[in-house]
Amino acid sequence: MTAKATILGMLDNPTATEVPFHEKRSTEAPVKFTAPVGFGNLPILRVKRDDNNAETNGKPHFWFRLEFPGDAVGWVRDDWIAIEGDCAQFGYSDGLAQTRASELTINPTAPRPGPGEEAPAGTAPAAPSAPPATPQPQTQAPSAPATPAAQQPSNKYEAAGKVRIRAAASLSAQHLGWIEATNVVEVVPSSRTEADGYVWWQHAGGWSAEKATSGNPVFLQPALVIGGPVPPITSREGFDDLNRIKMASYAVTGNFEGSGYAAYNNYDAGIISYGLIQFTMAAGSMITVVQRYLQNSQTDVANQLRGYLPRIEAKDQGLRNDENLKNLLIAAADEQVMKDAQHSVADEKYWDKVWKGYIEPRGLTSPLGIALLFDMGVNFGTGHGFVRLAEKQLGVAPQSKPGQNGITEEQLIQRVAELRKESHDKQAREQGFYGLKKRGDFWVRLINQGDWGLLGDANGNVDVSGKITQVRNP
Numbered sequence: 007m008t009a010k011a012t013i014l015g016m017l018d019n020p021t022a023t024e025v026p027f028h029e030k031r032s033t034e035a036p037v038k039f040t041a042p043v044g045f046g047n048l049p050i051l052r053v054k055r056d057d058n059n060a061e062t063n064g065k066p067h068f069w070f071r072l073e074f075p076g077d078a079v080g081w082v083r084d085d086w087i088a089i090e091g092d093c094a095q096f097g098y099s100d101g102l103a104q105t106r107a108s109e110l111t112i113n114p115t116a117p118r119p120g121p122g123e124e125a126p127a128g129t130a131p132a133a134p135s136a137p138p139a140t141p142q143p144q145t146q147a148p149s150a151p152a153t154p155a156a157q158q159p160s161n162k163y164e165a166a167g168k169v170r171i172r173a174a175a176s177l178s179a180q181h182l183g184w185i186e187a188t189n190v191v192e193v194v195p196s197s198r199t200e201a202d203g204y205v206w207w208q209h210a211g212g213w214s215a216e217k218a219t220s221g222n223p224v225f226l227q228p229a230l231v232i233g234g235p236v237p238p239i240t241s242r243e244g245f246d247d248l249n250r251i252k253m254a255s256y257a258v259t260g261n262f263e264g265s266g267y268a269a270y271n272n273y274d275a276g277i278i279s280y281g282l283i284q285f286t287m288a289a290g291s292m293i294t295v296v297q298r299y300l301q302n303s304q305t306d307v308a309n310q311l312r313g314y315l316p317r318i319e320a321k322d323q324g325l326r327n328d329e330n331l332k333n334l335l336i337a338a339a340d341e342q343v344m345k346d347a348q349h350s351v352a353d354e355k356y357w358d359k360v361w362k363g364y365i366e367p368r369g370l371t372s373p374l375g376i377a378l379l380f381d382m383g384v385n386f387g388t389g390h391g392f393v394r395l396a397e398k399q400l401g402v403a404p405q406s407k408p409g410q411n412g413i414t415e416e417q418l419i420q421r422v423a424e425l426r427k428e429s430h431d432k433q434a435r436e437q438g439f440y441g442l443k444k445r446g447d448f449w450v451r452l453i454n455q456g457d458w459g460l461l462g463d464a465n466g467n468v469d470v471s472g473k474i475t476q477v478r479n480p
Contacts, residue, residue, distance in 0.1 A: 009093045011072050012046035014106060017085050019273055023433055023442060025087075026275040026288075027080025031069035032057040033275065034321065037289045038080045039387035044433050048072045050089065051079065053096040053112070068112060078389060084108040161195045163207065163216065163226040164188060175199040175206035175213045182212045188434075188443065190229045224469075230450050232424055236416045237456035244373050244459035244478075252357065254460055254477035255377040256349070259283055259384050261470040262445055267348060268339035272326045280335050281348045283356065283384050287321055291355055298347035299338060307337045356380065359388040367405040368418070373460035375419040378449045382426060385445070392429075396421040416458070423449040444471045 016022045024040040031054055052071040060067045062085065069081045070089070085108035094100045097113035165185040172179040185191055197208035204215040207226070217224040244250065260266055260282040271279045276286030285291035297319075300312050311334045317325055325331055338344045360383040365376055382390055394404050400413050400421060408415040427446030434442040448470065452460070462468045466478025 009050040009089065009091045009096060010046070011048045011050050011070060011082075011087045011089050011107075012104065013041055013043050013048075013082070014086060014088050015043040016275070017108075019275075021273070022275075025082060027072070027082050028069075029081070030057055031055070031081050033060070033083065034058070034288075035081075037275065037286070039078065039389065041074070042429060042433050045074075048074060050093070050096060056083070062108070065108070068107065070107065074391070078391065084110075161193050162190050162229040163193055164190045164229045166224055166227055169214050169225045171209075171212040171214055173212055175201045175208075177202045177204075179213065185211070185214060185226075191226070227451075228454075230427075230447060231454045232427070232450070236414070236420050237453065237458075238414070238416060239372060239458045240456070241459065244461050245371055250478075250480065251373040251376055251460065253480040254373065255357075255380045256282065256352070257475050257477065257480045258377060258448075258468065258470050259381045261473040261475050262381065262448075263384065266339070267345050268336045270332055270336060272332070277321060277323060277326050278331075278335075281339070282345075283348075283352055285348070285351060287318065287325070290321075291351055293319055293321075295344075295347050295351050296335075298350060299341075299344045302347070303338075303341060303343040305341065307334055307341070308343075310334055311338060356383050356388060359383065363388060364393055367407075368415075369407045369409070370415055370419075372415055372419065372458045374449075374452055374458045375415060377460055378419060378423055378426075381445075381449070382422075392422050392425050393418075396425055416453075420450075420453050423453055 013025050016025060022043070024042055026037040026040050028035040029038050030036075035057070049072065050070055051073055053068055054071075056067040056069060068084045070084065070087060071079060071081050072087075073079050085106065087107055088104045089098065089107045089110075090102050090104040092100045093102050098110055102110075165187055167187050169185040171182045171185060173182055174180075191209040191211070191214070193207035193209045197206075197213075199206045199208075199213075200219055203219055205217050205219060206213050206215055214226060216226040260269075263269065263282065263284045264271070264279075267282050269279075269281060269284060271284070276284070276288045276292075278287045278292060279285065280287075280292050281295060285295050287293060296311065296315065300308055300315065311331075314325070314328075314331055314334070357380060360380050364370070364379045364383075370376060370379075379393070382392060386392070396418060397404050397406070400417060402411040402413055408418050423446075427443075427450050430442045430446035448468075452468070460468075460477050462475075462477045466476055467474050468477050469475070
């Protein structure tokens with residue numbers, strides 16, 4: 007067995023669902039991309055000591071250069087991964103069982119590069135055939151498209167959380183048990199009943215509430231169709247208003263990422279993550295946001311924040327727990343100047359790159375597809391490999407145009423969304439964080455509904471992980 011790695015997560019931040027991969031062997035180096043906890047079977051290319059000789063409890067840290075499907079490569083620290091297989095070439099044992107790398111002792115002999123990592127001295131490396139892509143989910147994908155499964159009937163519902171089962175359609179009826187989160191039940195189509203302010207359905211175990219008659223909260227939702235017939239684009243309403251599509255995309259992704267322009271966290275590798283799409287200090291995007299804000303604002307908040315600029319630009323770890331800085335950033339988010347700064351940086355780092363890398367080459371036009379790809383660019387990095395994997399599975403050339411390559415845009419976007427859902431579902435199963443499913447489910451559900459115009463319900467709203475978000479007039 008060749009040397010492989012699996013992403014376990016961060017010991018100093020056990021709730022993190024993604025791990026950063028850096029350009030160099032240091033937590034201070036720029037983050038190239040993040041990869042979900044649970045990714046496995048990743049070839050180890052090289053092992054080297056931390057550039058800054060960082061240690062934990064006197065034990066030096068080593069960094070692993072890993073390769074993802076799609077040729078993406080990056081450095082990750084030893085305490086965030088497990089390794090296994092024939093690792094002697096890197097200074098570990100052969101036939102190693104899966105073990106967190108930081109728990110192992112490396113042979114003092116300098117680790118050698120793995121096969122294919124570096125060309126011999128004096129030999130120019132071959133040019134890549136395509137730009138590197140950041141990680142895509144580990145799937146047992148067929149080389150040709152799988153035969154679509156039969157579409158699930160509409161009387162199947164999935165539990166949004168733990169849902170009570172009662173003996174009758176009433177809050178006072180005997181409690182018989184539970185439908186566990188994510189489990190699917192088949193309801194009796196003729197059993198729909200409104201009672202005690204709720205909509206009830208009968209199923210094999212008894213009666214359960216679907217939702218309040220007012221519409222919220224929702225306990226059971228129509229089960230998702232995976233691999234079924236692709237709803238066609240039947241209307242192009244909303245397709246031509248690019249500004250609306252962009253603002254709707256930002257609104258949806260912003261609500262997934264946090265709580266809008268003032269969103270703030272200090273618990274991950276970003277040191278501080280701030281704003282609509284969680285710009286990070288470690289990667290430098292938050293620094294750019296603050297710089298642009300200060301160029302155009304002379305408010306009292308801006309003047310106080312200006313005093314922090316040198317430390318922000320230096321990525322000072324001491325700012326992680328600075329409550330005054332936190333309060334200033336949150337207050338600045340009320341200013342239009344800060345909102346504009348966040349949008350301009352997001353445009354450059356995400357929207358423009360997604361447009362040029364995914365949408366424009368393939369001639370994609372659906373608002374739903376555009377918004378999905380933008381959200382994936384923010385969530386996984388703008389070089390992710392999901393689209394290429396979908397194209398491979400559908401048997402078409404990379405970056406070829408739907409409508410000219412034998413498939414439709416709807417087919418491509420559906421498969422991309424399903425691959426993304428598989429990635430989130432795997433994390434949810436392995437980590438027990440079922441909230442991770444919501445982001446993947448959201449896009450598949452809109453596709454099931456055929457909302458290619460991203461127009462939402464009758465009021466123009468979509469439910470983004472419990473946050474009602476206006477997309478028709480964002």
